[in-house]
Structure formats: C-alpha cells, structure tokens
Amino acid sequence: MSNPAAEVLLEVSDLKVHFPIKRGIVIDRTIGHVFAVDGVDLAIRRGETYGLVGESGCGKSTLGRAILRLSEPTAGKVVFDGTDVAALKGEELRKARRRMQMIFQDPLSSLDPRQSVESILLEGMRAHGLDKDEEATQRRLRQLLSAVGLPETSLRKYPHEFSGGQRQRIGIARALSVEPDLIVADEPVSALDVSVQAQVVNLLEDLQDRLGLTYLVIAHDLAVVRHISDRIGVMYLGALVEETDADTLYENPMHPYTRALLSAIPVPDPVVEDTREQILLAGDLPSPANPPTGCRFHTRCPWRQASLCDTDRPQLREIGRGHRVACHYAEDIRDGRIQPHEVEPELIELTGALNPDLGPPDVGTVSEIL
Amino acid sequence: MALLEVRDLTVNFVRRGERPFTAVDGVSFDVEPGQTVGLVGESGCGKSVTSLAIMRLLAKRGNKVSGSVRFEGTDLLRLSDKDMRDRRGRDLGMVFQDPLSSLNPVIPIGLQITEVLERHRGMSRKAASIEAVDLLDKVGIPDPSRRLTEYPHQLSGGMRQRALIAIALACRPRLLIADEPTTALDVTIQAQILALLRELVQDTGTALIMITHDLGVVAGLCDEVNVLYGGKIVERAQRHQLFAEPRHPYTHGLLASIPRLDAGRGEKLIPIRGSVADNIPWDGGCAFAPRCPNALPVCREVSPRLVPDNGGLLRCHNPVRPAVAAGGGTR
Numbered sequence: 280m281s282n283p284a285a286e287v288l289l290e291v292s293d294l295k296v297h298f299p300i301k302r303g304i305v306i307d308r309t310i311g312h313v314f315a316v317d318g319v320d321l322a323i324r325r326g327e328t329y330g331l332v333g334e335s336g337c338g339k340s341t342l343g344r345a346i347l348r349l350s351e352p353t354a355g356k357v358v359f360d361g362t363d364v365a366a367l368k369g370e371e372l373r374k375a376r377r378r379m380q381m382i383f384q385d386p387l388s389s390l391d392p393r394q395s396v397e398s399i400l401l402e403g404m405r406a407h408g409l410d411k412d413e414e415a416t417q418r419r420l421r422q423l424l425s426a427v428g429l430p431e432t433s434l435r436k437y438p439h440e441f442s443g444g445q446r447q448r449i450g451i452a453r454a455l456s457v458e459p460d461l462i463v464a465d466e467p468v469s470a471l472d473v474s475v476q477a478q479v480v481n482l483l484e485d486l487q488d489r490l491g492l493t494y495l496v497i498a499h500d501l502a503v504v505r506h507i508s509d510r511i512g513v514m515y516l517g518a519l520v521e522e523t524d525a526d527t528l529y530e531n532p533m534h535p536y537t538r539a540l541l542s543a544i545p546v547p548d549p550v551v552e553d554t555r556e557q558i559l560l561a562g563d564l565p566s567p568a569n570p571p572t573g574c575r576f577h578t579r580c581p582w583r584q585a586s587l588c589d590t591d592r593p594q595l596r597e598i599g600r601g602h603r604v605a606c607h608y609a610e611d612i613r614d615g616r617i618q619p620h621e622v623e624p625e626l627i628e629l630t631g632a633l634n635p636d637l638g639p640p641d642v643g644t645v646s647e648i649l
Numbered sequence: 650m651a652l653l654e655v656r657d658l659t660v661n662f663v664r665r666g667e668r669p670f671t672a673v674d675g676v677s678f679d680v681e682p683g684q685t686v687g688l689v690g691e692s693g694c695g696k697s698v699t700s701l702a703i704m705r706l707l708a709k710r711g712n713k714v715s716g717s718v719r720f721e722g723t724d725l726l727r728l729s730d731k732d733m734r735d736r737r738g739r740d741l742g743m744v745f746q747d748p749l750s751s752l753n754p755v756i757p758i759g760l761q762i763t764e765v766l767e768r769h770r771g772m773s774r775k776a777a778s779i780e781a782v783d784l785l786d787k788v789g790i791p792d793p794s795r796r797l798t799e800y801p802h803q804l805s806g807g808m809r810q811r812a813l814i815a816i817a818l819a820c821r822p823r824l825l826i827a828d829e830p831t832t833a834l835d836v837t838i839q840a841q842i843l844a845l846l847r848e849l850v851q852d853t854g855t856a857l858i859m860i861t862h863d864l865g866v867v868a869g870l871c872d873e874v875n876v877l878y879g880g881k882i883v884e885r886a887q888r889h890q891l892f893a894e895p896r897h898p899y900t901h902g903l904l905a906s907i908p909r910l911d912a913g914r915g916e917k918l919i920p921i922r923g924s925v926a927d928n929i930p931w932d933g934g935c936a937f938a939p940r941c942p943n944a945l946p947v948c949r950e951v952s953p954r955l956v957p958d959n960g961g962l963l964r965c966h967n968p969v970r971p972a973v974a975a976g977g978g979t980r
Contacts, residue, residue, distance in 0.1 A: 334835035442924045472691040473862065477906035477920035499835065506908035506918070529910065543840035544910050545865025549888045551911060552869035559844055560837045562791075563805040624791045 285324040288493050289346065289461060294319045294355035294365075296338070296345045300568060313568045315341040317517035318355075320595065323461070328487065328494040330508030330525070332501050332540070336564050338517040343463045343497045347379050348372060359461070377407045380454035384466035386446035390438040396449055397434040403457045423452045426489075427482060444475035451482065455490070463495045468503060480507060501544055505529055510601070513537050516575040517567055519595055523602040533604045533613060535582045562624030574607070581619035582612050650722065651679035652856050653703075653824055658716035660695070660702050672698045674880035674931060675716070680824065685850055685857040687871035687888075689864060693925050695880040696860045700826045703858075704743055705733050720824070739769040742817030746829040748809035752801040758785075758812050759797025765819040784815040788845060807838035814845065821853060828860045843870060864903060868892055876900050879928050879936035886961035896958060896968040898943045935966065943967045 296316040299309040316338040323329045333339045344350040346357050348364055357364040359379060367375055383389035390399060400420055404410045409419075421431055427448040438446055447467065454462055467483065468476040484507060486492060498504050504511055505525050512522040513536065521534040532538045539558040546552055560579050565571055571578045577588040587593075587607045595603040598610065611617045660673040673695040680686050688696045701707045702714050705725060718725040720740065725733065737743075745751040753761060762784060763777035772780065778797065785793035788811040801809055810830060817825055827846065831839035847870060850857050859871055867874055867888070874891050876884040876899065884897040895901040902921040927939040931952050935941070938948040945967050955964040 334837060442926050444924055472925070473864075473903060474691060474906050474921035475924055477908075477918035478922075480908065480918055481920060501836070502908045502910040505910060506912070506916075539837060541910065543836045545839075545843075545863060545869055546910055547864035547868050547892065547904060547907060548909075548911075549868045549892050552865075557840060557844070559840055563807055563838070564835075624789070 285326060287322045288325040288360055289323040289495070290356075290358040291319060291321050291342075291346060292356045292358070294342065294345060294357060295353045296341050296350055297353045311568055314517050314570055315567055316345060316352075317570070319514075319517075319519055321512055321519065321522065323493060323495060325460075325493055326487075326491055327509040328496060328507055330504035330511040331495065331497045331514060332499065332504050332511060333514035334499060334540075334564060336516075336567060337514040338567065339497045339499075339514050340465050342514070343381070343465050343495060346495070347376070347381055347463055349381070374407075377403075377457045378459050379461045379463065380457065380459040382447075382450050382454050382462060382464040382467050385470050386443065386450045387438060389450060390446060390453075392438055394437070395434065396429075396436055396438075399438075399449065399453055400434075400456045403453065407457050409457060419456075423456055426455065426486065427452045442475075443471050444478055447471060447479050448482065451479075451486070455486070459492070461493045461495065463497070465497045466499070467496065469498065469500060476503070483507065501540060513540065516565065516570050518575065518605065519603075520576065520605045521603065522595065523599070527599070527602055531613075533598065533602070533609045534576075534606050535580045535612065535619075536576050539581075558619070561622040574605075579622060579624075581622055582608060582617050583620075583622070584608055584617065652682045652684075652721060653680040653858075654717075654719040655679070655699075655703065656717045656719070658699065658702055658718065659714070660698050660707065661713040661715075663711055663713055669713075671931075672880055673702060676877075676880075676882055677716075678875055678882070678885070680856045680858060682823065682856055683850070683854045684873065685859060685871045687867040687874040688858065688860045688877060689862065689867055689874060690877035691862055691925065694877040696862075696877050697828055699877075700743070700828050700858065700860050704737060704741060704826065706743075735769070738765050738817075738822070739820045740822055740824065742820070742822035742825045744810070744813050744817050744825065744827040744830045746832050748806065748813045748833070749801060751813060752809060754801055757798050757800055758804070762797075762812075762816050762819055765816055769820045780819075781815075784819055785812070788812070788815045788818070789841070790815075806834055807841060810834060810838075810842055811845070814842075814849075818849065818853075818855075822855065824856045824858070825849075826858045826860070829862070830859075831866065832861070832863070839866075846870065864892075864907065876903075879925075879931060881931060881936070881964065882955060882962065883937070883964045884961065885963075886959070890959065890961060894959070894971050896961075896963050897965050898941045898967075898969055899937050901969045902940075902942070935964075943969065 294316055295318055297312040297314055300311040300313060301307045302310050319342055331339045341350055345352045352365050355365065364375055397420065400423060401410060410416045420434060424431055424433055429445060429448055468479050471479060487494060496504060496507060508525050510524050511528045512519045515536050521537045532541055539560045542558045558581060562579050565578055573589040573591055574593050577583050593605045593607050595605045597603050608617055656677045658673055658676045662670045662672055676699055678686065688699060690696045703718050707714060714726060759778060759781050762781040763774060766772045766777040766780055781797060782793045785796055790796055790808055790811050804812060831842050834842060843866065849855060861867060871888055873887055875882050876897065878899050884900050895904055905919040906921055908918060921940055923940040928936040929939060934949040934951060935953050938944045948966050953964045953966050955962050
C-alpha cells in the first residue's frame, strides 16, 4: 500500500529519449527526431505499485525501457536507490540490473523457444552468481515455480508446451529468480484472455504482498491499472499529463485528456453505459516526430483556450495532495468556468520515414548518394 | 420473419492426419431488422468462425459447414458462388478486426470504395467517386476528397477502420457483421468507432452482428447477447438481463474476472480457474465443467441442452442463483 513516508526507490528526473530519423543509404543523415519520451519526472516509493497509462505511441514503453537502460536515455537522470543508472557503465550496470527486472507483454516471443524452463530460470541466477550451491539452487527453482503456481514438472518443459497464462507465469518467475527490488511490467496481461488476465493480476498482487516488491506497471488498459496501482501517471505524447493516486484519478480527474480517456473505456454494465457522459476526442494522436507546440494535447482538447494552450507547454504542477497536473486551466475546468466545445479533427500526416515498415523509403537523390 | 435466421450452424475443421475439430457446434440465432446482436467469447470459442461461415468466407477445403443461414428466406449456404458474390457487399457487409490487412495496400482508398459501388450498384466511375466522398464524410474522415487518392498506409488505424466501415456500408446492406472492429485500436479511437456504429445503426436501420471479447463493448451496444463457449451458445439474454443476472457460471465468471473502472480498489478479482485447454468434449458432458465452480457430477456425464430460462436461453445443469450472483461469488 502507498505510504507517503516510505523511502523513494526510483526517481526519474527530466528523462528524455529521442530516436533519430535517418535518411540516405551511404551517407546517414539525421533529418529529425522522434520525441518518444520528452521530459518525464516521476518518483516511485519502495513497496508501491506505480501505474503508467497512455495510448499506443505515447512513449510509456520507451520510458519503462529507458529506466532499465534497455533503451539509451538521451538526457536526464534515473536514480535507483541512490545511484544514477543512466550514468552507469559496464560491470556496474550489469550488477545494477539484478535489482531491476522486467516482465514483457508477449510471453512467447520473450522466452527462448529452445531453452527449457530450468535453463531460462537459471540463466539470470548464473549471470549474477546466485547459483553457487547446487542443492540450494534446486530448492530455489522449486520455490520459484510454486510461487508463480506452476507444477515442478515444468522445469524440463519448453515454452511452447505452456498456455499463454502459464508462459506469463514463467516470465514472472524468470524476473523473480534474481531477487529484484523493482519490477517493470510492460503490458503484463494484455496478450491474455480475460479469464486468465485475472489470474495473473492476482498473482502479481500476491507476490508483492509476500516479497515486498515495487512495481512499475505499464498498460493501455486503465481498468487493469486502476485495479493494481497505488498511484497512476497518465502519459500523452512523451510526457506525463497527470499523476495522482488511483482513486483520485478515477473520482476527480483534472486533465482533459484523463477525463476523455476515462470516459472512453467501456464499462461492462449497461446501466452505467446508458447513463454516463462520454467525451469523444476528435482526430488521432499527433506524430511524436512533430509534436504540437505548447500543450501537446491542445489539438484535440475540447477545453482548449485561445491563449497559452498553443504557445506555452504546461509543466506538471501540484494542485492537491500528491496530485500533479500539466494543464494551464485545470482549476477553471474543474469549477466549470470553462465549457467544452466542438473540435474539428486535424489531419495527421503519416510519413513513410517514421514507420520503416510502411511505404517505400525516400532514399534521396542520386547526387546525394554519390 | 427475422432478417437472418441461423439454424444449427456447425463448422468442422477437417485436416488430413488430424482428428476433425468442431469449431462451431450447432449455433442458432435470429437477427431482426435494426437489431444489434452480440456474439461474445474468448479466443477459440468460435465467434469469428461463425461470422465467416455466415458470409461463406471459409475455404471450402478443410472446412465442413452444415446447418442453414437464411437471409430473408434464402439459405445462403445453398447459393451458388456467383449468387453469393452478388449478396456479399450488397446485402451483407463485413468489417474486420485488422483494417490494414483487410484493405488492399496497393490500391487507393477511393478505388476500393468505388469498386463496390460499380460492382453492385452499377454506377459509373464518376458517379461512384462522388458517392465515395459522401461515404467517407459520413464515417467522419476529414477532407474526404483528398483521402480518396491516398493508400491505406497513409491513414492512421482509426481512419483505416472508418474507411473499411465506409466500404461495408457503400451499398447500404441490411446486415453488417463487425468482427472485433475495435480490438486493434486505442480506447479513445475505439470510443469514436463505437459511437459511429451506434449512429449508423440508428440512422439507417441496419442490423448489426457484433463479435467481440470485450463485455464492456457489448454493454453499450448490443440489444441481445449470445455468450459462446467451446463452439456452442451457453447463454443468451437481453443486454440488461445478462449483466444484472448472469445465469451461466461462465458468464458470471467472466464478469467477476474483469477489473472494472468504477469498482473500488482492493476488490479481489475472481478468476476462472484453468484455461480453455482444460475443456472436455461437449458429447461427454459440459465443456466448461473442468473450470466451473458450480460443477456437479452430472456435468461430466450428460451434455446440457440449451433451454429457455428467464426470458433467454441457458445451457447449464447448475446455473448461478440470482441471489448468489448479486453477492459476487459462486465458490
């Protein structure tokens, strides 16, 4: 449970991850950047679950990967238990990784099909020198399997012999094998059927209670995130737009984007569905390679105002206990001083260069290549 | 007479060297004009195969389809291939899950719409493109005349799905089948597409078969809901009835296992134990029995029949009692 006095385990400040867009075959020219993560500050306390939500392309996965240094941060700090992970190198980085593990979305593609479960679980332990005593290691393997609810006979099996939910359990056991403090779970249940989702969600909660783990859960499904998180951060186009505890976010969302997101999620109850008010957002997510000026949400925001919104980028500011919002007019919207209006959808240009598997690449002219 | 009468629809996958697999097993339902009917279930329950069988889109080889699909009295399964081609796109439209793989990547969007209009409504290329602009505008695509000349990869996921809906609606079909139309989309885009479908159904009186795994989508859209499990309908009820008083333990389990946005924190989810792999064949009892918290010995011996129950239909030996359902737990 969230405890404001608990020590901060992970602190991210002004983290940026920019991916270069390159053109040309012989001469690589950088013609722009995708601003996947563009200035994120957040702090996660020991023992809490921090949920990160947003739609595809908002940078939530990149942020999670940058925290573990699976993607190289362009700028900013990631302080984990007192050390800046973003500045670590070589052996020190390798050692630091034992304490930060990841659970991936697709359990089949993140497990080596030619490794047995035993070998998958042992690999991390061996790399960090946790397998010295043969007998203790065997005991540990059995303990891990029982912790995630798999039979002992699983050790000799291969990933393809398991169902999706069981594979995700293997992924969780693999992450647990090196006794981490922080687990980054990137869409841990979105590849699973609903009836199996609940099993994995409950397992993650049980493990946290028993082992005192700290979670960063990244997901697009706000209902799942609300269920397991103590605090939630909402991302839009590379930056946090709102951050608060799970109940406040649902009961008292302040940022227009959070409000729209909440109202867009279908609730499995016809009575609620028939009566609740929906805020339909116009248009699509703008390209992160060419983000809008000012507030990144102003192109789709039903509460957009003529001043500030398209010129000044709002920073996260505290407007309640532990409630941070990046919106110039949050209070006015809350108090009803600003009314929503119709928004014309903007055309979003999808260029081939931003999506390498879409459309032919522009290779430049002959003289440029020569 | 109902617009569509599906009777005893059965699809067997017959592969050489493998035991035949019954993907859809005696499914019957009706769709009235203007009605929205939901087919709900998890992956592998046969919901998509049902829709493909109705549209006759399953390959002849390896698939054995039996039963009848009467559309305004004509059995679609008995039509010649040529007659079926005339029906498809004109009387029955279909929207698929993944708009990128169901649009032709090397043909501009406009041409893919006019193709339908020329084929079924005998319009000239010119008249068809004027109509196409109209259609794109109706499904909410900004600047439609410019979009006509663009290719699918130039559109975003939500816009592609809109284009696909425009194609499906081009000939004003009386029945639209939407197979997980929003699964590949983000929630805010999903809300746009669902609002669009709702509006189209209201304005044009098109009947809609909505196939989805998301009970939330069903709750806001469908009049009548069929819950499928292991290729059979296990429960059918009106929308409000189904969510207020789920009778089948599977339906009840599904509702208890999804986290709800409006639920209090700390409420434990009640998962359904096991997975679809634990199913037993229907002829030896109830396929859901190994996972069912309400299972009795009879459930593993006698296959339950679909019988009228509470204004709907139910296939269960030991259904969830309404009082227990309100309490939120069956175990």
